[in-house]
Amino acid sequence: MDFSKQPDTQSTGLAKPAIFARDVRKAYRMAAQNVEALRGVDLQIATGRQVAIVGKSGAGKSTLLHILGTLDRPSSGSLVLSGTDVSNLPDQVVSQFRNATVGFVFQMNNLLNEFTAQENVMLPGLIAGATKGAVAERAFKLLESVGLGHRTDHRPGELSGGEQQRVAIARALLMAPPILLADEPTGNLDQKTSYAIQELLMQICVENNVTMLLVTHDPDLADRMPYRVVMEDGRVIEGGLVS
Ligand SMILES: Nc1ncnc2c1ncn2[C@@H]1O[C@H](COP(=O)(O)OP(=O)(O)OP(=O)(O)O)[C@@H](O)[C@H]1O
Numbered sequence: 001m002d003f004s005k006q007p008d009t010q011s012t013g014l015a016k017p018a019i020f021a022r023d024v025r026k027a028y029r030m031a032a033q034n035v036e037a038l039r040g041v042d043l044q045i046a047t048g049r050q051v052a053i054v055g056k057s058g059a060g061k062s063t064l065l066h067i068l069g070t071l072d073r074p075s076s077g078s079l080v081l082s083g084t085d086v087s088n089l090p091d092q093v094v095s096q097f098r099n100a101t102v103g104f105v106f107q108m109n110n111l112l113n114e115f116t117a118q119e120n121v122m123l124p125g126l127i128a129g130a131t132k133g134a135v136a137e138r139a140f141k142l143l144e145s146v147g148l149g150h151r152t153d154h155r156p157g158e159l160s161g162g163e164q165q166r167v168a169i170a171r172a173l174l175m176a177p178p179i180l181l182a183d184e185p186t187g188n189l190d191q192k193t194s195y196a197i198q199e200l201l202m203q204i205c206v207e208n209n210v211t212m213l214l215v216t217h218d219p220d221l222a223d224r225m226p227y228r229v230v231m232e233d234g235r236v237i238e239g240g241l242v243s
């Protein structure tokens, strides 16, 4: 794997990478010790690929996803997302960039209980300053596309676990982000629902040329994804170049 140069579509002939990380490190300073959660991650994922991220508990998968999603900053290393070097962007610019570029689906879906499904899905659009009517319509269509057209007025507490994850997926897609990051999105679900959610995510990504990284502990689920990246001890040890 040669990460010595920035990727260049014309000279490499590879599809433009959606994600390019080089020697990304993350250390947490604790009272008693320094925890090195990431110890030099190299990763290059071409646009439109869907990749499973696997590895033992504590390998650094969630830390990496947070950093790739610009929710957290690396201690060192470089990170280019959809052609933008995000390593040194000011906080305000990073949050705008994130809202437009990255959709997140987590195991704990973080839906807001006081809002309906449709209102939850609308939130990223309202944050970005879009008009309410247009956002409401798009949110409704997205909920229909994930099979929840009949549940738009339900609050999260009035939905099943799988339905809640569908709402979270619709919310992640509201801004039509080119990158989707999913951290054990089916971790709380039974196998049948879990496969249905994974298939839905895959279908959406393939149709819209979305690049997706999906962390999972389930080897069967990982097998259903086109590519696999293996992490161990804060590094990518296998599959880090997806072209
Ligand atoms: N905020 C933090 N402060 C200190 N250490 C942390 C913090 N977050 C994570 N770590 C440590 O970093 C390492 C990687 O954690 P991470 O959550 O990325 O693992 P993971 O691969 O997602 O594990 P799991 O499969 O259990 O979710 C772990 O050893 C963890 O204890």
Ligand SMILES: [Mg+2]
Pocket (backbone or CB within 6 Å): 061, 062, 063
């Ligand atoms: Mg994790």
